[in-house]
């Protein structure tokens with residue numbers, strides 16, 4: 491067997507400790523698959539006294555993560571600190587500048603700075619690998635970039651945030667409201683103390699930006715995404731969706747559409763018959779549609795020490811074997827400048843729920859506004875009668891343009907008989 495591959499691991503939290511454990515527990519099979527042992531020689535974290543649950547004896551300890559890039563006993567730098575800037579970015583830049591391959595699980599870094607970092611890796615002639623950055627243990631990046639490399643990808647759809655999927659699943663199964671389930675998820679450690687990155691869709695958007703770049707062979711562009719989270723989803727909408735034959739999921743969707751690529755993260759109603767509708771709890775899924783392969787569905791654990799370490803070590807085995815792929819699937823000079831189609835131009839069907847005063851003429855007012863904006867109705871449900879009181883009206887529309895829908899909603903919200911801001915959820919037939 492040839493010389494071991496020596497790695498330096500920055501960050502010894504959930505993922506970092508998981509990587510050390512996996513490299514130790516499966517050392518023999520990893521060495522066989524990598525063609526040589528993969529050994530940790532140095533680590534970096536802040537608190538030296540903390541018990542990480544893994545032995546650290548004999549490893550060089552750096553309090554400044556960037557020092558791993560300059561450690562002569564480190565062949566490959568593994569960045570598991572997190573954050574799009576700060577020490578993570580400084581370390582990755584320093585490692586690439588030093589000509590060392592990098593493995594990272596950092597979706598924020600790759601989504602925001604991935605285009606520049608890819609150029610830097612290419613110029614240095616070293617690998618920058620990030621399988622763990624999207625959907626944890628699911629080999630979504632290899633699946634798209636290598637497995638489906640011969641296909642023109644038409645669309646990628648993903649459940650990319652386990653916290654949101656868990657919350658929506660609990661809301662559906664237990665008929666509970668968002669705030670209540672979120673508080674419980676925080677108490678159980680499934681949601682962060684500051685949950686905004688997850689529930690406002692930012693984390694899913696980081697991952698979708700990465701998938702979109704790989705699927706469509708264009709530079710990663712996080713700012714181009716439309717992003718909406720799940721804060722406004724109610725138990726009532728989830729129940730009404732079920733009655734209409736849909737499930738509500740927070741999806742990331744990147745699709746080839748007229749005029750370019752549309753990239754968006756928002757709650758969607760998906761038909762219960764679609765494979766993504768039954769991906770529940772903390773599970774993630776990525777569905778890719780290739781022109782020759784057809785639909786490919788990947789499902790698995792999107793986070794946690796084991797699944798994420800599995801993806802990190804898969805990248806390390808590639809590096810040990812000398813298997814290398816351009817960061818974004820093609821060289822940076824060969825990436826296409828495909829325009830992003832703004833959300834206002836999105837075309838789709840919509841679910842609307844209005845809380846209205848039960849009195850004559852209300853429906854005519856609402857449908858009149860929709861007619862003015864050339865939006866045609868597919869169905870309409872009004873439940874119960876409570877003259878003079880609030881009742882829900884549920885409308886679903888045929889395909890129309892987002893800009894028209896937004897203009898109509900502004901007018902509907904201003905009607906005297908409409909008592910709450912309307913709930914609007916996009917219907918995806920997929």
Ligand SMILES: NC(=O)c1ccc[n+]([C@@H]2O[C@H](COP(=O)([O-])OP(=O)(O)OC[C@H]3O[C@@H](n4cnc5c(N)ncnc54)[C@H](OP(=O)(O)O)[C@@H]3O)[C@@H](O)[C@H]2O)c1
Nearest residue numbers: 501502503504505535536537570571572577595596793794
């Ligand atoms: N957790 C998951 O399930 C998961 C899944 C997929 C991807 N990821 C990504 O993996 C990365 C790590 O996530 P995690 O959950 O393992 O995070 P974490 O548990 O918060 O661990 C972060 C680690 O980074 C260390 N650190 C922070 N600032 C540092 C600095 N200035 N210098 C040196 N070390 C520093 C911390 O040191 P101390 O321990 O001493 O404080 C800690 O060990 C992130 O990019 C995350 O997005 C995580």
